[in-house]
Amino acid sequence: MSRVKSGKVTHARHRKVIKQASGYYSARSRNFRTATQAVDKANQYATRDRSVRKRQFRALWIQRINAAVRLFDPAFTYSRLIDGLNKAGIEVDRKVLADLAVHEPEAFNAIAAQARAALV
Template identity: 85%
Template structure:
């Protein structure tokens, strides 16, 4: 049986990992073993943080909506506003609401007024 040399394949694999680790500090960008660990950990963080990014943006949208609603009516809270939207039959997601609150305050104020009109009278 012929001897199989894997030098080309191994070199290519090492080069691929080192290229992925370019920009890392010190040995993490130069030594294959250290670079492999660093790249693996970076990929774990990337996978986890794709979910976290969605979480963070939703929290940001909620903060922006709450601030804009309280600017229009200090007695109205975020949760009451969202409840009033569903009572009014307005189906706009938080991303769009936050964008309206920041870029088109007049349109957002109109939505708040419609939601406030749909709220039941306080007991």
């Protein structure tokens, strides 16, 4: 039986990993064994951070809403705004509220006024 050489397959696999590691520093972008470890770890981080990204954006939206609501009225807070929105029956998610706070402050202030009126 003849010998099977896997040179093409191995070379292609190595080339694929080295291409994924392009841009890494030093041996991590050139040495196959080190590049494999670096690419595997990068994929672990990428998988984990897809969930973390959602948390970070929600935290950012909340900070922006809180800052805008305090500009509207210094005694009014984020938590009171959310409570007022729920009592007023206004269903606007945090992403949209944060966008309104940044780009359309008049509209945000109108919503905040309705939420404040619902608390009284």
